[in-house]
Amino acid sequence: MIEIRQRAFVMMAHFITLSFVLHQDRSVVEMFKHSRGRTQPGLCSFGQTTSCCLGWRNVNGICQPVCNKSCVNGECVGPGKCLCSKGYKGPQCDEDVNECGFLERPCTQRCMNTHGSYRCYCEPGYTLNADGCTCTSESF
Incomplete structure (x- = not known):
């Protein structure tokens, strides 16, 4: 019994x-x-x-990761883990990367950091090439 x-x-x-x-x-x-x-x-x-699994939630039949803090410039790829868009870093992808500060600079002459990216400039007497990074002398 x-x-x-x-x-x-x-x-x-x-x-x-x-x-x-x-x-x-x-x-x-x-x-x-x-x-x-x-x-x-x-x-x-x-x-x-x-x-x-723990740290994931069901959204229309698909398990989606949960990030308690939002990924400002990126996407949530795992429980509490952000994958940052190019030009951003940090746990919530809210920190700008200073590309002009890299040892291997992206510009051949002048570089200005912008939010999430950078912009190259040339010294007087030079023209910025179509690649947006290198400069060519204007004198022939």
């Missing part, structure tokens, strides 16, 4: 857990449909159930 109650309890616990997971994260079938059968980042399996 005790064994039957234990089995019933275990079955009920599995049913409740599965129902909660499927309700919270849609269905496993729906998630796999969106991932076309490939392993989806942020998708975790717990025994017979599959749902979004």
Whole structure:
């Protein structure tokens, strides 16, 4: 009698857990449909159930990473991890990169740092080439 109650309890616990997971994260079938059968980042399996991993959330059947602080000039690529756009750095991609300060300067003559980028200028008597980085003498 005790064994039957234990089995019933275990079955009920599995049913409740599965129902909660499927309700919270849609269905496993729906998630796999969106991932076309490939392993989806942020998708975790717990025994017979599959749902979004810790640090990920379900957005229309796809697990999306969660960044508690926004990625100002970039995108959230993992739980709390930003991938910065070119010209930015820092944990939230909110720090400008000073390209003119690199040892290997991007400009052959003058360089002015701008927000997220830089701009090259030439000394008097020179013209900026189409590449935007090198200068050519105006005298022939």
